[in-house]
Amino acid sequence: MSETSKPKIDTGTCTGCTICVDECPTSALDINEDVAVLARPEDCTGCGACEEVCPVSAILMD
Ligand code: SF4
Numbered sequence: 001m002s003e004t005s006k007p008k009i010d011t012g013t014c015t016g017c018t019i020c021v022d023e024c025p026t027s028a029l030d031i032n033e034d035v036a037v038l039a040r041p042e043d044c045t046g047c048g049a050c051e052e053v054c055p056v057s058a059i060l061m062d
C-alpha cells in the first residue's frame with residue numbers, strides 16, 4: 001500500500017452507520033446525505049482503519 005492510499009467509499013453499499021467516521025484517527029471522514037465521504041482528504045494518512053471497521057465492506061483502500 002502506498003503512502004498516498006485513500007479510502008474509496010461505495011455509496012451504494014454504505015449504510016451511513018458512522019462507525020468509520022468515529023474510528024478515523026484524523027477525523028478525515030464525514031457523513032453526507034447518509035453516506036460516508038472523505039471530507040478532508042488532506043488529513044487522511046491512509047491508515048486503513050476505516051476499511052477495517054466497516055461492517056458492510058463499503059470501503060476499499062485505493
Ligand atoms: S484511511 Fe485512516 S486516516 Fe484515512 S479516512 Fe480511513 S481511518 Fe481516516
Ligand code: SF4
Binds near residue numbers: 016018019053055
Ligand atoms: S463504516 Fe461503512 S457503512 Fe458505516 S458509514 Fe462507514 S463506509 Fe458507511
